[in-house]
Amino acid sequence: MVRSIAQKEFISTLRDSRFMALSIIVLLLLLAATVVGLHSYSTLQKEREVAQQTVNDQFANSADRHPHRMAHYGSYAFRPKSSISFLDFGLDSYTGASVYMEAHRQNSANFSQAQQSSSLIRFGEMTVAFVLQMLIPLLIIFLCFAAITQEKETGTLKILLSQGISLRQLAWAKIAGYSRVVGLVVAPALVLASPLLFSRGGYDLEADVLLRLLLFIVFYLIYFFIFIVMSVVVSSWYQRSSTALVTLLGIWIFCCVILPKASANLGANLYTTPTKAQMDADVHEEVAKGIDGHNAHDQRAEALKQELLRKYGVKTLEELPVNFDGIQMAAGEEHSSRVYQEHFEELTGIFENQNRISEYASFLNPYLAVRHLSMGMAGSDFRHYIHFQNRAEEYRYHLAQGLNHIQATQLKYGDKQTRLSSDTWKSFKPFTYETPSAGWALGNHLLSLVALLLWLVLVCTVGVNRINNTQIT
Amino acid sequence: MIRKFWILIKYEWINFRADKGLLILTLFTLLAGLYGIYYGTTEIDRQRRNIAALDSITEHNIEEMKAKYPGEADAGDIGYYHSTFAVNHPDTWASLSMGQRDVNPYYIKLRLLNLQSQLYDTENINPLKVLSGNFDLAFVFVYLFPLLIIGLCFNILSVEKEQGTLPLLLSQPLGLPLIVGAKLGFRVMIVLALALLLSIIAMGWGRVVPDVRIGMWLGTVVLYCLFWFGVAFLVAALHKGSAFNAITLLGVWLLLTIVIPALLNVYVAVTQPVPQALELTIRQREVVHGGWDKPKRETMEAFFARYPQWTDTTEIKGRFAWRWYYAFHQLGDMAVEDLAREYQEGLRARHQLVERLNVLSVPVNVQGVFNALAGSDLPSYLDFLQSATRHHDSLREFYYPFLFKQIPFRHADYQNEPRHSFTSSPDLDTAYGGMYKLLVSVLVVYVAGLVLFRLLPAMVK
Numbered sequence: 001m002v003r004s005i006a007q008k009e010f011i012s013t014l015r016d017s018r019f020m021a022l023s024i025i026v027l028l029l030l031l032a033a034t035v036v037g038l039h040s041y042s043t044l045q046k047e048r049e050v051a052q053q054t055v056n057d058q059f060a061n062s063a064d065r066h067p068h069r070m071a072h073y074g075s076y077a078f079r080p081k082s083s084i085s086f087l088d089f090g091l092d093s094y095t096g097a098s099v100y101m102e103a104h105r106q107n108s109a110n111f112s113q114a115q116q117s118s119s120l121i122r123f124g125e126m127t128v129a130f131v132l133q134m135l136i137p138l139l140i141i142f143l144c145f146a147a148i149t150q151e152k153e154t155g156t157l158k159i160l161l162s163q164g165i166s167l168r169q170l171a172w173a174k175i176a177g178y179s180r181v182v183g184l185v186v187a188p189a190l191v192l193a194s195p196l197l198f199s200r201g202g203y204d205l206e207a208d209v210l211l212r213l214l215l216f217i218v219f220y221l222i223y224f225f226i227f228i229v230m231s232v233v234v235s236s237w238y239q240r241s242s243t244a245l246v247t248l249l250g251i252w253i254f255c256c257v258i259l260p261k262a263s264a265n266l267g268a269n270l271y272t273t274p275t276k277a278q279m280d281a282d283v284h285e286e287v288a289k290g291i292d293g294h295n296a297h298d299q300r301a302e303a304l305k306q307e308l309l310r311k312y313g314v315k316t317l318e319e320l321p322v323n324f325d326g327i328q329m330a331a332g333e334e335h336s337s338r339v340y341q342e343h344f345e346e347l348t349g350i351f352e353n354q355n356r357i358s359e360y361a362s363f364l365n366p367y368l369a370v371r372h373l374s375m376g377m378a379g380s381d382f383r384h385y386i387h388f389q390n391r392a393e394e395y396r397y398h399l400a401q402g403l404n405h406i407q408a409t410q411l412k413y414g415d416k417q418t419r420l421s422s423d424t425w426k427s428f429k430p431f432t433y434e435t436p437s438a439g440w441a442l443g444n445h446l447l448s449l450v451a452l453l454l455w456l457v458l459v460c461t462v463g464v465n466r467i468n469n470t471q472i473t
Numbered sequence: 474m475i476r477k478f479w480i481l482i483k484y485e486w487i488n489f490r491a492d493k494g495l496l497i498l499t500l501f502t503l504l505a506g507l508y509g510i511y512y513g514t515t516e517i518d519r520q521r522r523n524i525a526a527l528d529s530i531t532e533h534n535i536e537e538m539k540a541k542y543p544g545e546a547d548a549g550d551i552g553y554y555h556s557t558f559a560v561n562h563p564d565t566w567a568s569l570s571m572g573q574r575d576v577n578p579y580y581i582k583l584r585l586l587n588l589q590s591q592l593y594d595t596e597n598i599n600p601l602k603v604l605s606g607n608f609d610l611a612f613v614f615v616y617l618f619p620l621l622i623i624g625l626c627f628n629i630l631s632v633e634k635e636q637g638t639l640p641l642l643l644s645q646p647l648g649l650p651l652i653v654g655a656k657l658g659f660r661v662m663i664v665l666a667l668a669l670l671l672s673i674i675a676m677g678w679g680r681v682v683p684d685v686r687i688g689m690w691l692g693t694v695v696l697y698c699l700f701w702f703g704v705a706f707l708v709a710a711l712h713k714g715s716a717f718n719a720i721t722l723l724g725v726w727l728l729l730t731i732v733i734p735a736l737l738n739v740y741v742a743v744t745q746p747v748p749q750a751l752e753l754t755i756r757q758r759e760v761v762h763g764g765w766d767k768p769k770r771e772t773m774e775a776f777f778a779r780y781p782q783w784t785d786t787t788e789i790k791g792r793f794a795w796r797w798y799y800a801f802h803q804l805g806d807m808a809v810e811d812l813a814r815e816y817q818e819g820l821r822a823r824h825q826l827v828e829r830l831n832v833l834s835v836p837v838n839v840q841g842v843f844n845a846l847a848g849s850d851l852p853s854y855l856d857f858l859q860s861a862t863r864h865h866d867s868l869r870e871f872y873y874p875f876l877f878k879q880i881p882f883r884h885a886d887y888q889n890e891p892r893h894s895f896t897s898s899p900d901l902d903t904a905y906g907g908m909y910k911l912l913v914s915v916l917v918v919y920v921a922g923l924v925l926f927r928l929l930p931a932m933v934k
Contacts (some may be wrong), residue, residue, distance in 0.1 A: 029732070036739050043746075051751040058759065063766045073762045076755065091600035094576070098751060100590070100758070108595040111750040113742075114576045114603065115595070118824040118851040119844050120741065120837060122573075122606050123734030130735065138727070142720055242628065242635070242715035246494075249723055253620055258505070261612070264605030265512055275523045276597045277558065277582055281530045288537075351599040358601065382601050417792065 001165050002173040009147075009177025014184075019143060023185045026135050030189040033128045037086035044113075048078040048097060056430035064419035067411070068329065071403040074102030075431060077392035079109070082379025082435045083209045087216065088129035090380025093121065099389065101396035101431075103333065103403070106340050108276065109389060129374050132220050133367060134256050137227045140182060141252060144231035145245040147174045148470070149238055171232050171467045178228050186224070190217065211438040216377040219452065223370040226455050233463040236470045255367040263361040263368070267354030274347065283343050287336045304331055317413050325415075326408025333400050341393070348386055355382060362451035369455065372448040376441045383444040387436055395431045402428060477647060481655035482662075489663070495625060499663065502621045506613045506671040510568075513609035514679050517568040520579055527558045527580055535887050548875030548882040549795020552585030557868075559583055559861035562896040564848040566686060568679035569672075570611035570840075572849030574897075576603050581861050583893075585872055587802040588865045589757040589809050592858060593750070610675045611843040614694055615836050616730055618668065619701045623722040625660045626705035628715040629653065635715060650926075653709065661702055668694045686846050689904055693846075696911045697839045703918030710925040733834040737827065745826050747819035753812040760808040764801025776800035779807065786877045796876040803869065817855055824851045828903065835914050842907035848897035857895050864893040 013019055055076045062073065077099045085092055096109025114121050124130060148171070151157035160170060231248055238244040274282075308320060308327065317324045362369035375381035411418055442449065489495055538546075538555050561579045578596040606612065630653060633639035642652055672694055676687065708721050764772055769789050777784045789797050806813075831838040844850035871891055875882050 032736075040739075040742065047748060047751060051755060054755055058755075063763075065766070069762070069765055073758070078751070091604055094598070094600040094603045096595060098754060100754065110593045110595055110754070112576075112595070114573075116747050116750065116820060116823070117738070117741075118827045119572045119840060119849075120734055120738055120827045123738070123837065123840075124731055126732075126735035126739050130731075134731070135727075138723075145716070240635075242631075242719065245716050245719055246624075246627075249719060250624075257616060257620075261605045261608045262508070264602045265608040268599065268602045269512065269515065272519070273597050273599060275526070275580075276578075276595070277527055277530055277580065278523075279597065280582070281533065347597055351601075354599050355601050358605070382599075385600060 001163060002169050002176070005160075005165075005170065005173035006177035006180070009174055010180050013143065013177070013181045022139055022142060026131065026139050027185060027189060029126075029135065030128060030131045031192060033126050033131050034086075034189070034192075036126050037089070037128055040089075041081055041086035044097070045081045048080060051076070051098070052078045052080075052431070059428070059430070060422075060426045062422055062425055064421055066416060066419055067326075067403040067407040067424075068103070068416075070425060071103035071400050074100060074396070075399065076100055077388075077395060077431045077433070079385075079388050080433055080435075082384065084213055084216065085378045085380045087127065088374045088378035088380055089125055089127050090129075090375035090378055091382060091385060092380045093125060095385045099392045099396075101392060101399065103329075103400040104336060106337075106344070106393060106396070109385075109392075129371075129378070133223075133371055133374070136182070136186070136224060137256070137367075138252060139185065140178070140224060140227040141231050141245070141248040143181060144174075144178050144228060145235055145248050146241040147171075147178070147232045148236040148467075149241040149244050152239055153241060167236070167467050167470055168464055171236065171464055174232050175228055178232070179225065182224050182228065186220075208435075208438050212377045212379070212441065215438065215442065216374060219370055219373045219377070222452055222456055223366055226366050226452075226459055229459040229463060233459065233467060236467045255365045259361055259365045260358070260368055260371070263358045264354070267357035270357065271350050271353045273350055273354075279343050279347065283336070283340050286339045287332075300331075300335075301328055304328060320413065323408045323411050323415070324413050326404045326406070326411065330401055330404040330408065333397070333404060337393075337397050344389075344393075351382065356447075359445075359447045359451075362448050363454065366452060366455045369448040369452040372445050373442075373452065376445045376448075377438070379435050379441065381441075381444070384435070384441070388433060391433055392431070399428060474651070477651060478655050478658070481647070481652065482659045485656060485659040489659070498621060498624045499667065502613070502617055503667060503671070505608075505617055506610060506667070507674070509608050509610040509613040510671065510675040510678055512607070513568040513571060513675070516571060516575070516607070516609075517563050517679070520563055520574065524560050524562060524580060527560060531557055538887070539884055542882075545881035545883055547795060548872050548880070549798065551882050552795070552799065552868075552872050552876075554584075556582050556584045557890065557892065559857075559864050559893040560895065561854070561857040561860075562894065564897045564899060565679060565681045566690075566847040566899065567849045567897065569609065569675050569681070569690070570843035570847040570849055571607045571609045572611075572844035572847060573851055573854060574849045575607060577851075577854040577857075579857075583861070583865055583868065585799060585802075585868055587757060587761050587805040588862060589753065589806050589813060590761070592813075592861065593754070610671065611840060611847075613671070614668065614697065615840050615843070618664065618698060619726050619730070619836075621667075622660070622664055622698065622701040622705060623719070623726060625664070626657070626702065626709070627718040627722050629656050629660075629705065630709045631713065631715040631718055653706070653926075657702060657706060661699070664698050664702075665695060668698055685901070686899060686904075689901075689908065690843075690846055693839060693842050693904075693908055693911065696908065696915050697835070700835055700911065700915045700918060703915060703922055707918060707922040707925060710922050710929060712929055729834045730836045734837050737830050737833065737837065740830070741823055741826050745819065745823045747816060747823065749812045749816040749819065753809050753816055756812065757805045757809045761802055761805035764798075764804060767801070769797050772797060772801050772804065775804055779803070780873070783873065783877045787879075796873075799869075799872075799876060817858060820851060821855055828906070831907070832910055832914075835911065838907050838910055838914075842904045842911070845900040845903040845907065848899045850900075852900060852903075853897040857897070860895040861893065864891065867891045 059073075059075050062070070065073070079095070079097055079099075081092065093113035095112055097111050099109045100107045148157070151160060161167065165173075230251070234248050234251070235241075235244045238247070304327070305317065305324065308322075308324065309315065309317075312320055314320060358368055359372060362372065372381065376383070406420065406424065410420065534556055538551060541554070542550065559581045563574060563579070567574060576598065578594070580596075581592060581594065583591055628635075630639070633642060643649065669691065672691055676683075676690075681687075704725055705722060708718050708725075711717075713721075773789065786796070827837070828841065831841055841850070868891060871889070874880060875886075
């Protein structure tokens with residue numbers, strides 16, 4: 001019985017030309033989004049790869065220079081796009097693509113896509129994730145809103161129930177049938193998208209990328225299933241199809257349009273972001289209280305000097321076996337980086353507090369849960385961005401300290417003239433960035449994962465159980 | 474006729490009051506609007522406070538410089554360690570439509586060093602927040618008001634048919650056009666009253682400068698609402714069921730506010746790429762740092778070509794001189810002048826392309842009008858960048874005499890240093906153009922609706 005109801009729903013949906021037309025539109029949009037995503041991914045990726053290669057070559061082949069000049073010359077970190085970010089741009093359009101890494105200074109990540117666009121970009125971007133998150137639920141609503149109400153309106157519900165089937169069984173049968181339909185809409189997109197993904201040359205499929213992709217798909221399947229069950233449940237509450245439809249559309253608008261924006265804005269209202277100017281001023285103030293890389297009259301520099309003189313048992317800086325300039329610069333860099341890092345972590349903490357409002361809101365809204373998980377798997381979420389910034393800062397620090405070390409060991413105190421051969425720079429490894437593992441990415445979104453699973457369990461138990469209370473007139 | 478119209482309106486009002494769903498929907502939109510106003514004003518107030526706080530950072534920096542150089546200082550040291558800010562004050566209308574003001578930095582920290590390495594530094598932004606966008610009044614109008622209108626109008630005729638009351642109504646001496654007109658008229662009154670109320674509250678709360686923009690804003694809001702009523706009328710004229718109407722109207726909303734803008738975005742990115750940014754940042758560094766390795770005479774001669782007035786200054790001897798240092802910094806800017814111009818022109822061209830394409834989506838057009846009125850979109854940011862560039866030039870003009878004539882920099886000189894202030898200005902031409910397009914869209918929708926209404930016979934059961 002259950003099986004034949006599912007089969008009936010499946011077949012009659014396929015015969016519904018309006019539904020088929022909508023499905024084809026969604027499918028076309030999905031394919032368009034895949035192509036657009038891949039195009040944008042490869043354009044940006046190539047642009048950044050070329051830029052990274054250019055600066056790496058420039059560094060390795062730069063002229064003979066004093067090591068501290070080289071530290072100010074510095075390098076750039078261009079953020080590579082994560083392999084499957086073409087499915088979900090996430091925050092990538094709003095985060096900077098390049099960080100200039102120089103001695104003494106931590107620079108902002110600049111040139112985001114959003115800054116290079118007019119406000120049109122704020123209407124949203126055409127990505128696979130957008131179609132999956134917003135359009136497919138709408139398609140599901142359209143598919144399921146009349147699931148039970150239509151049986152009531154046509155009087156077939158009583159006949160069905162007289163066959164000895166319970167309302168719950170009926171609901172599950174309908175859910176099974178609709179799930180097959182949705183599968184039919186989504187599967188071709190996956191089938192068509194995967195060759196596109198795998199056929200791109202020079203891209204080796206690592207286990208980790210596959211795992212990310214697999215989780216990405218699983219999360220969306222759970223999300224769709226939640227919407228199917230929810231739609232059938234809501235459909236059972238009402239006598240009339242149109243009321244059920246309006247309720248479901250209201251839920252969709254609330255979940256996909258209003259709540260995401262409201263929760264993000266509320267977060268920003270509750271936790272004030274300090275300006276970069278204020279943060280830099282605070283860092284400067286705290287560093288000034290410590291050692292200043294360019295200023296030897298400072299107390300801490302004096303202490304360092306005395307300590308070194310004592311250690312090597314000499315009277316003047318000139319007699320030291322190491323170059324005091326380099327040592328002092330290294331101590332200054334260490335101190336200022338530590339101070340900066342503290343402030344940067346404070347800032348990240350504020351952002352995370354702001355974002356947590358949205359994460360908690362995923363318990364009200366499965367859309368937010370799947371959005372966070374999707375960005376996490378695609379490597380385009382907040383944590384991946386911070387991860388990149390931290391790697392860039394780490395590289396900057398080690399580059400500066402490596403050059404300070406060269407100055408301390410190869411140059412004499414007070415020597416501002418000597419230029420080292422450009423071969424020296426070749427010993428520095430260029431900046432590379434590895435996307436962290438899928439496990440790490442998932443670990444950042446445990447809250448959203450719990451929310452999504454909770455939604456799944458709740459609609460399947462509490463939701464479906466309430467169907468039994470349905471009035472049958 | 475008129476009397477019948479008002480009788481119908483009266484009964485619509487009674488119906489409306491009795492319908493909890495509609496009341497909740499309207500109340501919810503009102504609350505959303507109030508939140509939007511609150512959010513917009515607090516956010517812009519915060520930007521104002523942050524800009525005001527920059528003054529004290531600058532004062533603090535000057536105090537620090539005075540302590541570091543108690544007597545006369547070399548202006549080169551001051552130019553290197555002392556920083557000021559170029560600031561982009563919000564227009565009073567920005568709280569109604571924040572546009573790109575949260576994405577683009579509203580101040581730039583500047584030192585006398587080369588400009589191009591400082592001009593594009595960003596502000597601390599939470600990317601998740603800017604991705605989600607601003608819940609300002611413009612958002613409420615552009616996105617939520619259409620939904621309210623759809624909610625109020627999707628079953629305007631179909632519900633009477635489905636409840637079987639339409640034949641009853643038509644058995645009275647009332648024509649179908651009058652019934653539809655009265656029903657629509659009643660809803661138009663409610664929505665416009667709400668829209669005007671919210672607009673006036675927002676203008677008062679945001680303490681906007683009262684000028685022609687009040688009329689333009691209200692006109693745009695009214696026209697935009699009428700546009701959506703027109704769409705609802707058009708769909709009602711098809712004489713289909715409530716479910717069909719709801720799906721169709723939401724489909725149109727989705728198409729106009731989300732799908733078409735997203736596709737336009739792709740089109741703009743593909744046809745109008747701006748690849749200069751990364752190249753610019755890389756090239757200016759190469760030139761600036763290459764300055765250390767070049768013969769000083771070569772650098773100075775290239776510099777004097779731009780500033781002949783300093784040609785006669787003394788030959789630079791020794792390892793280092795500030796005027797040589799700033800000269801090669803400026804050469805770094807000059808080397809990427811073309812790229813910087815192309816970059817900014819590319820961005821402006823992008824915006825102009827969007828202005829042309831927005832005929833395809835009324836919401837994009839209306840958002841454009843709002844942002845133009847508030848001076849909060851990309852062109853206003855680009856104007857700010859140009860203003861900051863001019864300010865940096867004036868800083869150079871201020872410091873170069875100290876450097877080239879070797880005049881000592883005294884404490885009293887700080888107060889003569891140029892200060893920067895820029896306020897975003899509205900772009901009324903764009904706004905008028907957008908309103909004109911909006912008016913045409915409204916007319917098209919109503920004409921199409923009326924034609925359909927006439928053509929399709931009312932299928933009254």
